[in-house]
Amino acid sequence: MKYYSTRDKNVSLSAAEAVKMGLSRDGGLLTPTRIPQIDRAFLERLIPMEYAQRAAKVMVLYLTDYSEEELLTFGRNAYGPAQFDDPIAAPVRKVEDGLYCLELWHGPTSAFKDMALQMLPQLLSAALRKTGEKRTACILAATSGDTGKAAMAGFADVPQTCIQVYYPKDGVSPVQERQMVTQEGENVDVRAVIGNFDDAQAGVKRIFSDEAVRAELDKRGYFLSSANSINWGRILPQVVYYISAYCDLVRDGALTMGDKVNFCVPTGNFGDILAAYYAKRMGLPVNRLICASNSNNVLTDFLRTGIYDRNRPFHTTISPSMDILISSNLERLLFDLSGENDAEIRMYMDALGSAGRYQVSDNIKAKLDDAFWGGCCSEEGTEETIRRYWQDYGYLIDPHTAVAAEVLAQYRVASGDETPAVVVSTASPYKFCGSVLTAIGETPCGDGLELLDQLHAVSGVPVPCRLAELKGKSRRFDKTVEKQAMEQAVLDFLK
Ligand SMILES: *Cc1c(COP(=O)(O)O)cnc(C)c1O
Secondary structure (H helix, E strand, C coil), X not given: CCEEECCEEEEEECXXXXXXXXXXXXXXXXXXXXCCCCXXXXXXXXXXXXXXXXXXXXXXXXXXXXXXXXXXXHHHHHHCCCCCCCCCCCCEEEEECCEEEEECCCCCCCXXXXXXXXXXXXXXXXXHHHCCCCCEXXXXXXXXXXXXXXXXXXXXXXXXXXXXXXXXXXXCCHHHHHHHHCXXXXXXXXXXXXXXXXXXXXXXXXHHCCHHHHHHHHHCCXXXXXXXXXXXXXXXXXXXXXXXXXXXHXXXXXXXXXXXXXXXXXXXXXXXXXXXXXXXXXXXXXXXXXXXXXXCCHHHHHHHHCEEECCCCCCCCCCHHHCCCCCCCHHHHHHHHCCCCXXXXXXXXXXXXXXXXXXXXXXXXXXXXXXXXXXXXXXXXXXXXXXXXXXXXXXXXXXXXXXXXXXXXXXXXXXXXXXXXXXXXXECHHHHHHHHHHXXXXXXXXXXXXXXXXXXXXXXXXXXXXXXXXXXXXXXXXXXXXXXXXXXXXXXXXX
């Protein structure tokens, strides 16, 4: 299996090279040249398997320069009991008949990014070996909260890699900050940027394009790499849980093999729902993919009109991981829907860069209508849904999951489609204690780790052990950095 760029089909890379590079040099996303097909027999074989085995069986279809045995080892490291507090890693929970939640937050940082970021570092480390790379890969990440911690947890002490994370000093929740500054591992570093998330992100982008810094790092035996969801090594592990969820629904009698299912996904950068789309394209019996947004509803408008327009106000919401106006992974979807037309994609992305807007062809729009439905949810709707799930089902969900649950309800009313549906649950409610407490009618007392106890006291839901342990952990990192001084911070770290 080869990989090419959504902006240039003449690029031809192995999977290992694609994982190592992250992004194509032309700015396009590296994408498999064909989509492997699975059938009923394949799904039947997965049903009795543990999650790591399912992951190896699915991933080897795309990663043909990795062995299934190797991927199984990675899977056991990534999703084993040392990392995940549920033996199934990504369990499906029944809410009521025909309505299920796929819980993706049983990993070390209590958010769904663990599903991919426990796997990516191992894929990357192996890719360095396979491509004969002698230098150390240094991951630089700016984070608004979830990605940085999940990436550090994944890369901690992985050979031939290191990671430096930048977060906005006053821009992350107390739980998120504590998670980051207590991170263990000899190859990790964390800095608080004096500024907001955009400052941190702009600083990281500047470093990536700074030839002098790159040359100096090369001399010291390092090269820069990225762990965000433009890397194919982050999308592929996410394909696995859609297929795994289907197998579990069949195993538990909620579906008969071959029955269709809908997935409703709380969406930001379009990585998670893109993985669902690949699962559908591989032959998983999926009817509709429902794309849920918060008030930053650029995708809802896009799916309804075929016009992507980022020229709109940015809203800060209680589902912050979806506060995003440019969904990078949409490019991979458009590439597939256009019949792999790299020239057409270049045109759209040029227009996005210059005017912040593009309109897709009628052909693409028709295909979008066929596979997707988009909806959005206000802040009040999010809180109401958290309250409703708690009151009606005794099930505590986080704000991101609530956005998806509400949009699914909208879809069912609008379409009359009663296909069994899975809401993708992307974070533990304990990551967003303040918003969840308020939504269920409590007044948060304080704003730090004490909220974990308060939410536990009123709900009785167990606190994920990694979050509970934070109280006893000592701070390892306390460096701040001015936004102009980030280049120096990288050079200080990579001595
Ligand atoms: C990152 C994130 C999302 C959005 O996922 P994308 O792949 O960026 O669309 C949703 N919910 C949570 C909790 C997240 O951390």
